[in-house]
Amino acid sequence: MLRICSAFVFVLVPMQVEAAExxxxxxxxxxxxxxxxxxxxxxxxxxxxxxxxxxxxxxxxxxxxxxxxxxxxxxxxxxxxxxxxxxxxxxxxxxxxxxxxxxxxxxxxxxxxxxxxxxxxxxxxxxxxxxxxxxxxxxxxxxxxxxxxxxFRSISKAAQPSSGCKIKGNISAKGEKIYHLPGQKFYARTRINESKGERWFCSAAAARKAGWRSARS
CATH class of the missing domain: 2.40.50.90 (OB fold (Dihydrolipoamide Acetyltransferase, E2P))
Structure with a gap:
């Protein structure tokens, strides 16, 4: 589907490092x-x-x-x-x-x-x-x-909850309620659809209290 082209001539600009970190x-x-x-x-x-x-x-x-x-x-x-x-x-x-x-x-x-x-x-x-x-x-x-x-970042930021809560309460295809913490494996890929009952949480304790379990990775 995609191809990577490598037939380019790269013109490298020398880096002046003497006074730089x-x-x-x-x-x-x-x-x-x-x-x-x-x-x-x-x-x-x-x-x-x-x-x-x-x-x-x-x-x-x-x-x-x-x-x-x-x-x-x-x-x-x-x-x-x-x-x-x-x-x-x-x-x-x-x-x-x-x-x-x-x-x-x-x-x-x-x-x-x-x-x-x-x-x-x-x-x-x-x-x-x-x-x-x-x-x-x-x-x-x-x-x-x-x-x-x-x-993409600008649109995504506008779609985030105004509360600033970052924990994603997702409902799987099997109906299982799973919350994802920032940094977990599937956090970035998980999208929240509040019309389906999914929601944002401000703490893991609040998610557990509402009936969500933690993602396993």
Missing amino acids: VLSGPVRVVDADTWDVGGIRVRLHGIDAPELDQTCQSDDGANWSCGVWVTDQVRELYQGEKARCRVLDRDRYGRAVARCLVDGADAGQILVARGLAFAYRKYATVYVPQEHMAVASRAGLHAGKVQAPWL
Whole structure:
């Protein structure tokens, strides 16, 4: 259904590291654009990738879990590899915003060129040429219909309960009431439909009291 194109010529811009904070170490992929590098949480500069719970549409109109797929693709490329990252900023979550090289190649550039991430024009335009090539060749995500991640987050945030409660009380296809805590395996994929009796909880104790059990993973 999707294809990854790798026939691109990458023009790497030398990184001036003398006066900048530099991180290095093995990569643990949290999601496509957020890594742990040597134990430090890093947000890759200048790119934006689908969220883990984001879905896309294929050419035939079928929905598929593109956020999970993209993260799996990035893990195949970089999990356990050694990265060297130049820190450019810190974001509001305390993450190091950085450009990272793996085997001398700019990871952000490669991810955008392969259609695994978007150029995040709000913060940088350095990867726009790679995105244009990926769109033209229908590489990765561009083989179907995909919503820009920043738009997806904006819509998702508007749909969250005003109470700020984060625990998801889901009802399974078998009618079982299960609550999911942030960080659990299926939390990101679980959607709440209040018209079906599903609901948000502010604490695990409140969920249990209402008759929900904890997700097993």
